Amino acid sequence: MRVSALGCTAVTALLLLAATACGGREENGAAATATGACQGQQTTGITATGIKLGGIYPLSGPASAYGDIPKGIKAYFDYVNAEKNGIGGRKVEFVVRDDGYQPPKAVEEARRLVEQEQVFALFQTLGTPSTTATWDYTNQRKVPQVFVATGASVWGSDKAHPWTIGWQPNYISEARVYAQYLKEERPDAKVAVLYQNDDFGDDLLGGFKKAIEGSGIQVVAEQSYEVSDPSVDPQMRNLAQSDADVLLNVTTPKFGSQALAADARNTGWNPLHIVNNVAASITVLQPVGFENVQGVVSSTYYKDPNDPKWASDPEMTLYKAKMGQYAPDADPSIPYHAFGWAVASSFHKAMEAAKCPTREGLRDSMRNLQNVQVDMLLPGVTMNTGADDGFPIESMQLMEFKGERWELFGDVIDTRQEFGPVGE
């Protein structure tokens, strides 16, 4: 007697329809436009007193360690709202949704934020797959997709998606920093590479190979791993057999820890260990044991809350105080929070610089950043974009792990100057 079940399904479906149908098909406010100098530009999600942003992060599932980023962002906006009267008098409302690192879910959440929540802009989607899945949509709808949290180079080099822009140094730029460092320090280095078999690994490895072209440095061994692999120990063993004198560790946090630990265990092979920025968080190194990661090299672009160098830095003091005030449950020493704070204040600057308080205004502003200083970024690292340059941050500084923290060394390396623009 399936009829009743079917009937019940029908009733449920009808109820659902009725519940969601309120308001009908017409989108309220979708056609909101500005008047005056910015006439005809979209003003959805922004008023004289408020601005609504939406972010999509993996709060659940295997990549959910990154779910800490929005906590730092929220703390920043709460602070700006409460003490600085918002961004130019507009209080920021930041809606965070979870996609579990699944592209179809990211599409759904992007549509929810744009169509239902009526956000002004998507402020960060995390991960290359989720961002690739949504950027056609945001660009068709002409919704800014600002400072996406992935370092794929495609956000900056693509011409068909002007509404989407990255923020952090792209993986190719990062690879260039390491190449530059090796060229100076170890001009005839033999490099072994461990990399994640996805766009992130490909981009960084490809960028590195390109950057060492014509130098005495060569890649003598490369091993990839899958995120579903239980361990990278076998790959590390294979790399050890290459007798390379440099190990480039292109991994995400868990595998970064495994690789660092495997390197420490293997006393017969002691290469210079370079770990990429994604896995350079203190939360990755601590489980390995600080005594095992001395001398490891990485690079960064924002201030590490654990570095005593910034103990009296005004921005860092402010960050720590406001995190305690507005996000008391979050540990301010976790760099993901500082990342969130830095990207939120970058948005603050970009929004303030917009000529029109409209979506078009934000789009133009994020493509026209000139030497914008963000206090949470390292001194000397500024945001620069232009009509044909879609990479806000392309400078990084090298750091070495000493004692219980990273120590910066050398000058900030501007990869644009050293290598020219990142091209296809």
Next chain:
Amino acid sequence: MSGSTEVTSKAASAETPGRGRAPGRAATVRWRWIVAALLLAAACYAPFQLVPFHVFQLSMVLVYAVALLGLNLLVGHAGQISLGHGAFFAVGAYTAAILLQRVELPYPLTLPVAAAVAFVLGLALGLPAMRLRGLYLALVTLAIAIFLVPLLKRFEPLTGGSMGLTLAKPAPPAWTGLAEDQWLYFLALAVAVAAFLLAHSLLRSRVGRALHAIRDNEAAAEVMGVRLSFYKTLAFAWSAMFAGAAGCVYTWVIGFVSPDSFVVTLSITLLAGLVVGGLGSFSGPILGGLFVMFVPGIAQDVNDAAPGVIFGLLIIAVMYVAPTGLAGLAGRVTRSIQKILRKE
């Protein structure tokens, strides 16, 4: 395997009130079609009332429903378990994407090809897999689902590697006057209706009876002359085909495929959706699709980890108290209401 299964025995006992009353049964069948027609009418009306976001969500519900319909054929009707249906879903999605991208085939043609590829693959994998008992089949299908992701990355020239493939969505023909989301929704609806009709006629045929016999008692079925491996393989292939068709519609609706979209979680989510929706029932896949689509979003407001906790608990709870899932539960509720009404 001895005796009748608990799932089916409960389902059967739940169905008994409807039987034995011949005139009532005819009325039931008539009612069934009326309700289905009403549901379809509502489904056709919905996209003109809802905002595009909800239309999109309903399109995804239909996509999941088609995939669950296939899984239901295997799990609910043939009593075999698959932890790898996300793989066939992915094969359908990738077939459609590759045809659209590399061959530039018109999109309606991608559906039969995607379904056929999934069917053949299901047949090829089903041949060895179906010599196994249910338990081992679960292992094999799980291994397939895990293996698929690196395999998709390996053939980069074809599949776009880990960056995946981005595609243009099917544009609505001008004469319809529909918006893109509405058009995609109607495409999904058409495929879903066709899939349901196909599954319906399939189950009423010899195949359906053979499958039920296998599910209820393999040995007895064999004695009665049901060719076990033949029908089990066929059920596997059919269910793979439905999953492949669903994957194809998924590609139309989302316009993007990547290996990360089809990890093992998808296969497990599909199984969870089917179990909660209702094994072996017709409305189960629809309810399961609604569940897969809407519950994580609602649960997320409780806690970030809540969707997993709720999924897990619900699966276990459903297996205890309502092996027929939401569909069975819904049936029970309506019956008791009917009883009350009849008394008055």
Next chain:
Amino acid sequence: MVGFLQQIVEGLGAGAIYASLALALVLIYRFTGIVNFAQGEMAMFATYIAWQFTAAGVPFWLALVLTLALSFVGGMLIERVVIRPVEGAPELTVVIVTVGLFIFVNAAAGWIWTFLIKDFPNPFPAGAFEAGGLHVGYSTLGILAVVGLVMGLLYLLFQHTRIGLGMRAVAANPESARLVGIRVGWTLALGWGLAATVGAVSGILVAPLLFLEPNMMGGVLIYAFAAATLGGFDSPVGAVAGGLIVGVAETLAGAYVGFVGSDLKVGVPLVIILGVLLLRPQGLFGRAVVERA
């Protein structure tokens, strides 16, 4: 040559990890005749409990004992509360329940302990034993030793104790076992308790190498399944041999078969499972079962 031998050593190291979880799978199969998809997640959860103890300052060995005891009780509780209601139901139902348990335990661990990785103290000394250019990590040797010990204990339990006898009777035919006076319910609960304990040992062994996070055992599970299938689901010796073979095969295929490479080696367990099931379904060490309806 040294390179090749070193690969085999690496394979054995990986295989020991798979074998440790496969032992738990075999144990529960012997007791209850089902495959527990949640076994890896239960092991992960137990490891978190051990981590919680050590983080609270409890010495490692005491934490280990406490965790094993808790796992035993927890396993029995799970059988009583979660599995009991579907006892006697078809395999399909039980498998689905264990899949539900899998999802639930994984999410619950993420809820309680977050997804940030935790370091777990290594009971074995760091460094490696070296001979003739070969490196054999002390961790690997330690894991192999513990796995061998657990295997031996299980063998004794299965073959030379009353419990083992009763348990075999229950797995073979619950109704007849009940008739001859075996307390079937308690035997099943005991099976779950023991399997959870062995699983906890596995989790604690591998946590220092894999690093503790909720998905730690997810990648191991499929290899453990392949190991148990290869060795035979009812043989502890088979589980260990199967685990080692799977580990070595996977490592060698990744290193020497160009087409496989390190990205496709996860296909090795699939090939092994399929191959074994088609050629010798009872596994290398298992006994063929005659089915009765």
